[in-house]
Amino acid sequence: MSNNVIIRFSHATIAYQRRTALTDINLEIFQGEFVGIIGPNGSGKTTMLKSILGLIRPTHGSVQIFDCACHKLRCRHKAKIGYIPQKGQIDPNFPVTVMETVMMGRYSSIGLLRRPSNDDRELVKHALREVEMDGYADAPLGHLSGGQQQRVLIARALVQQPEVLLMDEPTTGIDTPTQYSIIRLISNLQKNLKLTVLLVTHDINMISPYVDRMALINTQLHAIGAPADVLNEKTLTAIYGKQVVVTTKGGGTYVIVGDYHYV
Amino acid sequence: MFEMLSFEFIQRALIASVIIGLVCSIIGVFVILRNLTFIGAGTSHAAFAGVTLGYLINYNPLSFAIVFSLLTVWIVGYLNLKGYLKLDASVGIFYSLTMALAVLFIGLMKVYNAEVYGYLFGSILSVTKGDLAIILILGLAVLSLVYLFFKEFHFITFDEEMAQASGIAAGWLSFLLLTMIALTIVISLKSVGAILVFALIVTPAAAAYQLTFSMIRMFLYSAVIGITASVGGVFLSYWLDLPSGATTVLFVSAMFFLSLIFSPKRGYIS
Structure with missing residues (x-):
């Protein structure tokens, strides 16, 4: 991971289908970084990726990649962004x-x-x-x-x-052992090919051992940092609206959301 | 058989059949895979409305058919692109609107015009040298565009959002594809008819879809089925003295049901 900023959100407000999906986002993603984007349904995670791809332009502020406004990207820039959308049927x-x-x-x-x-x-x-x-x-x-x-x-x-990989819930609809094999594959590729990876997911526990940082969003950016810093019970309970328990085991940080055994 | 081939009108009909069968079946692959089946029905009726206006004001009906069908696909495509209305809903509106216009224009003619009804049901045996030239030029134009932009059309057909994200001009290509569908319908209008043209676009591709898992083979099978059906339709209609458009559609429909039976995807027989 270097100090070169590859993706930059500057006070970016982004609307999708006439609804404000993201408000005043300030975020920098560095070259060679593996960042997980987490948040509840409808929190703006996919919109964030689509704004980087230039498919949606911000109503206020800016979203830049490779120092270019994302909605003005030329083909040669787009070719450097690998995108894996949510896999439909x-x-x-x-x-x-x-x-x-x-x-x-x-x-x-x-x-x-x-x-x-x-x-x-x-x-x-x-x-x-x-x-x-x-x-x-x-x-x-x-x-x-x-x-x-x-x-x-x-x-x-x-x-x-590509230099950048954007992945939208790449493990959805896949059995658990295969989910882990996919995440390990992504992590190995990220290291070997020195890729910058942004991965949107609901599987917090699955990605936390692999990512450098996590961004917790729910229309706004609520937290960004190492998994151990972002995954705290108070913040997650406020965002998800359910009782959240954070526990550690074997050096890893794990999250349990809304499990009745712990309420 | 050889005696029939000596007639000039039969020769023209066979050449037109090969071109129309080929163009319709190739464009039909995209229509089937992109779920644009209803747009073909709506556009053929819009083209028919253009023909009736042409006869009403005594000006080249084909040029009005082109204008009406292009306007229909472009407006429908725009409404869908902007998210104002789903494709099937806007096609439904244009389908009835243009049929209403066609009925209105026919009513305003005051006298019965058999040629207009020829465009409704089709008559490939009445294709003139001028018609053949238009079929040839527009048909070659559509096939050339498919050849030139094949990989891009393939991509947007499979995953339009991903294609757009990777720098392919997906919106522009979608409109080009709609334009090609409209032109295909226009060149087939006189020979197959506004009501039946749609079958020649959809059915060969739908039959080919049953037979393969490869896009390239789907084009190949669709073309073979389309040409066989349209040329076979001409022969059958001549020998049995049947309406050519209806004979062709019944022939291609029979091939579709055979493809269902022999489909490796269904496994009824294979």
Whole structure:
């Protein structure tokens, strides 16, 4: 992690579908940092990622990435941002193979009116190896399990050769052991490829051992810092509106939200 | 069979069938995969309204068909893009609005015009040299655009938001695709008819969808089914003395039901 600021929110207020989703956000994300974004449903987590992608522009203040206003990003900047959206239900019959899906990550780099080259195909194979899916290149995407599909979508982001990875709930709808394997994969890729990663999630306990910092948001930025600093009972209880217990075990900090055993 | 091929009108009809069968089935793949099936129905009726206005004021009906169908897809696309109205709701409004206009224009003609009704039900055997030239030019234009922007269309069809996030001009390409759907409907209007053209767009692609998990193969199968159905429709309608548009649609529908039975995705027989 360096001291170079890659993403900067300056007094950013952002509305989504005519509703203010984020208010007066001030936040700096540094190069090579792994940041988890947590908060209840409707707290503005996804809006935060979409504003970085330039899909939503702030009504007040600014959101910048690579020192450019996000809503004015050129293709060459966008190519440096790998995005993994919330995985909806993929139609099992949709005619697309794993290779075709990952290749889509190269399209903006290839440019209009050009076809993928052998180099692009090699990059796709390499990305599939990185996520341990190289044996599935010709498989229909819809035939894979949820965890395997998520690995393919991560490969699609990696094939862009990004500097920044934005991930929106990458472990949703996946069984617990696979969730951990996905988070470990992301953590290893982040370290090996020196990526800056912003990961939106509800799984606080799963990501806390891996992230450098956590941002707790609920329309506003309520806390930002190391997991042990952000995860305190008073703040979390106020944000989630339910009794929260924070406990430590084996050097890790764990959160229990609204469990009747502890109320 | 060879005697029939010596007739010039049959030759024109067969060439038109191949082009229309190919263009409709290729564009139909995007229509099926992007859930735009209803927009095709609405646009074909808008094009028919344009034809009736052309006959009413005695000016080239095809040019009005182009204007009406383009305006329909662009307005419907804009309302959807801005989130003012869902696509099916706005298509529903335009579907009835343009049919009302067509009925109004026909009523204002005062005299019965058989050619207008030809556009409603289609008659590929009456395609003229001029019609064939328009079918060829617009058909080639649509196929060229599919070829040039194939990878971008593929991406926005699979995941439009992701495509936009990675720098693909998804909004612009969506409007281009709607424009291509409108042009495809216009070139097919006279031969298949406003009511039946939609089947030639949707059914070959829907049949191909049953048969493969690969996008490239889906295009290939759809094209083969589309061309076979439209050319087969011409032969059958000539031999059996049946209306060409209806024969083609019944033929392609039969192929769709066969694809359902033999689909590796359903496994009834395979």
